[in-house]
Amino acid sequence: QVHLVESGGGVVQPGRSLRLSCAASGFSFTIYALHWVRQAPGKGLEWVAVISHDGTITDYADSVKGRFTISRDNSKNTVFLQMNSLKNEDTAVYFCATDGWSFRQTFPEYWGQGTLVTVSS
Amino acid sequence: DIVLTQSPGILSLSPGEKATLSCRASQTVRDGSLAWYQQKPAQAPRLLIFGASNRATGIPDRFSGSGSGTDFTLTLSRVEPEDFAVYYCQQYAASPYTFGQGTKLEIK
Numbered sequence: 001q002v003h004l005v006e007s008g009g010g011v012v013q014p015g016r017s018l019r020l021s022c023a024a025s026g027f028s029f030t031i032y033a034l035h036w037v038r039q040a041p042g043k044g045l046e047w048v049a050v051i052s053h054d055g056t057i058t059d060y061a062d063s064v065k066g067r068f069t070i071s072r073d074n075s076k077n078t079v080f081l082q083m084n085s086l087k088n089e090d091t092a093v094y095f096c097a098t099d100g101w102s103f104r105q106t107f108p109e110y111w112g113q114g115t116l117v118t119v120s121s
Numbered sequence: 122d123i124v125l126t127q128s129p130g131i132l133s134l135s136p137g138e139k140a141t142l143s144c145r146a147s148q149t150v151r152d153g154s155l156a157w158y159q160q161k162p163a164q165a166p167r168l169l170i171f172g173a174s175n176r177a178t179g180i181p182d183r184f185s186g187s188g189s190g191t192d193f194t195l196t197l198s199r200v201e202p203e204d205f206a207v208y209y210c211q212q213y214a215a216s217p218y219t220f221g222q223g224t225k226l227e228i229k
Contacts, residue, residue, distance in 0.1 A: 108166075
């Protein structure tokens with residue numbers, strides 16, 4: 001059974017940094033890409049970033065490019081999202097999700113329950 | 122970027138009725154690379170459909186997806202009480218992998 005647990009959320013001031021983690025279990029972590037998707041309070045879903053199964057390919061939404069970095073540690077079945085220069089509009093629940101196909105970057109399939117990031121002074 | 126526009130914004134139906142949700146793309150979504158998700162309050166999204174028409178594991182057959190190019194549809198043949206939720210489409214043909222704004226299916 002696929003299990004994803006996000007952590008690292010909290011309240012942070014604008015301009016500061018935060019690092020999210022997502023611990024995975026129940027599937028072959030090393031052959032699947034991982035996504036981060038966020039949802040601002042009361043709003044819709046926004047895709048944030050994806051990392052390939054081996055970490056060699058990353059891609060980002062324009063709204064976070066140059067500020068956020070996605071990475072993974074396949075020895076620990078964990079994916080990270082380093083968020084720098086945070087803005088008020090980054091306030092959201094951040095979900096990690098597995099990709100639906102092995103060795104490709106496509107659609108998020110299994111999702112964690114999310115971690116809330118609040119950017120406020 | 123590919124912009125996805127969902128309609129209607131809100132769909133009010135009674136249990137047992139048929140639901141038709143639309144997702145229109147601003148440009149062709151190649152290879153039918155479109156997914157549908159269901160989200161209930163305070164829950165993570167759940168994958169329903171991928172590849173425009175393929176049901177995900179464990180999804181009841183009352184859910185079906187269709188379409189190609191720029192026009193896609195999610196159909197619920199008979200709405201059950203547990204189906205009232207928000208539905209999102211997402212394209213994964215081209216980065217950024219954009220979502221539609223959602224359609225809320227509510228009880229009439």
